[in-house]
Amino acid sequence: MQNITLNNGVVMPQLGFGVYQIPAEETAEAVYQAIKAGYRSIDTALLYRNEKETGEGIKRAIDEGLVTREELFVTSKLFIGQTPEDIAAATIQQSLDVMGLDYLDLYLIHQPYGDSYGAWRALTSAQKSGKLRAIGVSNFSSAKMIEFASLNDVKPQINQIEVNPWYQREEDQEWHEKYGVQVEAWAPFAEGRHDLFTNPVLAEVGQQYGKTVGQVVLRWLIQRGIVVLAKSVRPERMAENIDIFDFELSEKDMETIKGLDMDESAFFDHAAPAQVEWFMGYTK
């Protein structure tokens, strides 16, 4: 496993396992299997409704001696309604209690809406008191990230955003590098949209190395210096997705993949009025 050092010196695995859309009753098993497969970074969120079960999977892996807590890197996030400072502080403690952990390795503001400055005060305070090792944001545009990094004393360590072959965001990555904010990619496979897993260009690149489309995509992100989260409930795919550290894509293949960029989200535009209106349903 390759690691990345964040702007506050905290070291994290460059590839992680995400539990979005894993039903609560399947999450503990999935997290346990992922740790067994070698993943050390686990990403959940209050919104995913499986923080508790994520904690249970972690506990089982630790109890069985597969890993120690210190070897794991655990992330959670608060949503829009939890952004006011006092609610954010209580939500951080709630995440810890529900997951059965003394500290989290990373905690994120999930969306760029609500009282993000209030939430940030709560996150920085929890970081100072040792409850959170690293703190960051998610789904912030580069513009919002620049404002936020400039006006706060503590800059975000991470911005977790959509990055995949259809939405490559090279310019956004450059802006984040300028501010020392690490880009973390969600939905690296675009959840399979635009037939990602059968894309002939990606398949042909993979054939040269004896690797699958999924492995090519993850490796491409790793070589770009991006932290990546992949999700699968199937142990064989968990193993496939982590088996990407024994080959290197050539510059030519990196260029070929560049040609697939559609420069548009495979899901939705976070700033589109109808989308923001939908988000406003999560302010309470």
Ligand SMILES: NC(=O)c1ccc[n+]([C@@H]2O[C@H](COP(=O)([O-])OP(=O)(O)OC[C@H]3O[C@@H](n4cnc5c(N)ncnc54)[C@H](OP(=O)(O)O)[C@@H]3O)[C@@H](O)[C@H]2O)c1
């Ligand atoms: N901050 C945010 O707003 C945000 C938003 C979305 C996601 N995330 C985070 O990012 C993580 C990853 O994103 P995601 O779960 O949305 O999507 P993703 O990782 O792009 O795609 C997951 C999908 O791909 C399938 N899959 C995984 N590996 C495969 C392989 N090797 N071959 C074929 N199919 C494969 C999975 O199916 P099976 O499970 O059936 O294998 C699942 O349907 C999430 O779990 C979450 O932690 C964050």
